[in-house]
Amino acid sequence: MAKIITINRKYIVMVVSVFVLCLIGFAAFSLGENKMASVSKDNGTPEIKMIGVAVEPASIVKDLTYGSVSLKGSQVISTNTFDLIVTVQNMTAKQMTNVPVELQVSLIGDEAKKVISPGSLKTLEPGATARVAFRQIKALGDASGKSGTDGQHLITFKINPNPEGGLEQATEASFRFNVDTTVKVPATVNKQ
Known part of the structure; x- marks a missing residue:
């Protein structure tokens, strides 16, 4: 005798x-994985790597409050004029010449x-590091202890390509900070 199963x-x-x-979902994951793999191939090791950025006089990280607005962990520069020093390294095995650099504040x-300051690195040997200094940068605004927005700045440091000089890739780094005089x-920060 056969049993009948109903579903x-x-x-x-x-x-x-x-x-x-x-x-x-599997098809979307596979397609997205293939697209991400092709993007990461283009973003290999940069030809010139930015190793560090220093601000003189030294900036501090501090929580600020302007009325009802609180800014947590804000990088603060307490002067209207400052210097920015960027350390870069040639990551290739070839010498680079006339490397165009640019600072935007x-x-x-x-x-x-907006202020744009162009510059140039004359030569950069393979594996060598160089310091690019932009001196006497004037702040474009000052919070003056009153406004959370009047002193907010964006600095962008760019290394532009120069195929004749041996540099094919562009490199860029940005950071935000507040100017509040x-x-x-603290005295310990000034001594560093």
């Missing part, structure tokens, strides 16, 4: 739906206030 259509639809969703929220810098 409710509702359960069949649910099982097929789960299977289709899994199939779509802009006031966040006011695109009209009312912030007192």
